Amino acid sequence: MPRETIQIPRRIESLSILPYEGELDTELEPKIPDNDLRRLYKTMLSSRKFDERCLLLQRIGKIGTYGPTKGQEAASLGPMYAIGNDDWFVPSFRETAAMLWRGWPMSKILLWWGGNEIGASPPEGVNDLPICVPVASQCQYAMGIAWGCKLRQDGAVCVAFVGDGGTSEGDFHEALNFAAVYQAPLVMVVQNNQWAISIPRERQTRSKTIAQKAIAYGMDGFQVDGNDILAMIVATQEAVEKARNGGGPTLIEAQTYRLGMHTTADDPTKYRSEEEVKKWEPRDPLPRFRKYLKSKKLLDDKVEKVIEEEIDGLLEQAIAEYDQYEKDPYYMFKGMYAEMTPALRRQMAELREYVEGGESSEKPRGSYSRVL
């Protein structure tokens, strides 16, 4: 065999539609019904307001450590517009806008951050998985779901999310490889928000783009302006259509930016400059979308005020529901298996006697009063 060059596909497309300066490229503008555009905007704004409120709730101790989503609303919401309720949505943990679109009640999302399992139970009517914490581990079951869609031939697809940091994990690569081998209808969206806690994107991988990682697995990669709701919709619609028609998986790199901290437990001024954050602020997906809607006369100050008031009302209602939720210290036993084991039954009785003070036991004292 002589020494020769093997030709491999090397093309990575990138897409941005909504300008943050300059004019809209009308040739790229998708045709989305006005009502849908308004609904998308409302969801994006709800997510932003919910996020701001969560930061306050964390500060007063009402919820625990919180990972803000500010600036990343379009990257998670756009892909949801491209799928239906029979399709599958597998989040990481910064997809609040997507969850709201899919019908997750705000109170449920609050319960997750407030340390209640009920916040991880998906609402009826959609095929969604809960927030996933171990980085990139969700890629594997997302791949399995897509694989299952193919085996079932039910025409459904799976859209999954992971971060730029997650692309360094083995789980991410293994999942893409399987998905490509089985031509599973998987759309893997990488929310590249440029920072994995304190590690910038350029120190996470030497690849010029994250999208190009798809090439090695024999699948398509697409780099998309993740702060552009229209571009995210168009790119995901293409990937979803291809997946439904047996064309296999797609890797979408959504270029976005984490305007806030990784979580409330960290201080980004330790590792990144204010100038960098300032540079990204004009690309914030929310004002960009708002400007677009105003240019289309779908939004004015009056309408916006009405939407804001409606969202504020929903937020108050969600917080009230969250406050009313009663903790169940026995769920840990009941939720473990389809049927409780004898040991679990004994241990549950043990805790109940201790907490509630069985007939023979002394009155409950001390720290366990915190339980109820």
Next chain:
Amino acid sequence: MAELTMVQALNLAMKEAMREDPNVLMLGQDVGQDEGVFRVTEGLLREFGPQRCIDTPLAEAAIIGGAIGLCYKGFRPICELQFDGFSYQAFHQIEGHARRARTRTMGRYTCPLVVRIPYGGGIRAIEHHSEGPEATYAHLPGLHVVLPSGPRNARALLREAIFSPDPVIFFEPKALYRAFREEVPDEPETMPIGKARVAREGKDITLVSYGASLRQTMEAAEELLDEHDIDAEVIDLLSLSPLDDEMIQQSIRKTGRGVVIHESPRHCGVGAEVVARVVEESLLYLEAPIKRVTGFDTTIPFFANEMAYLPDAGRVVKAALETVRF
């Protein structure tokens, strides 16, 4: 003597070791510029530079697997995994390689690495951030498993772990990171791995515990004396593999009664091992069955209910009274 928190004491142990031995490296996610998610690596990047305090990409298996290779090249890596629940992402490297390196190469290659893992519940953290996996690791031959209970022993044991010729899983109870300060000597100090300590002398019953649960156990011992005139001896295990058999047996033979306390699940936990050893060696000295006060055989609940899961002093007192009144 300086009064240090556990975070500061661990930091000191690493600085001392890195100053003494250029082969000691620190690696992990966010350990450099960010100084660790719990700030345990504060100042390391500044003092030792990015060649020795290394911010890695995000991959637990690569951190541990890479560290194993670094060991083969003569380094002594200290790896920080950010949370207990993420240690499983590196599990196959620890189980398949770190613990077996010495045995399978007949000593040609060894693995003197330390895996530092913030451990356990009680800090209102989200899912996968409050786990108690110590028994899983203690079950693996070839590893040492250490779980300190205060700033002073944390500093001494970490130093011992760093210079240990074999791999050490070093659990750091998060709930104690900043819970209290303790006097720590100016000079580096070590404690042998495999030795427990008597945290409180007593004659009526032996309470065996470790890590954050030791605080509840000590609280219970005070209550037992004040309210029930029961003088409890408290053993702080510190090392879960190897276990300090001798100290456990001696204490149980003296008191004839025992309760083992830990926050991780009961089934196949460290408590089971302690009880089994006592039964094997000291059965005839027992006045009553030994009890276990532990986390339940469940996943630790999300934090709103974690206090129902974690053993508190009241549960320890209750078990101790039942044992004494048996």
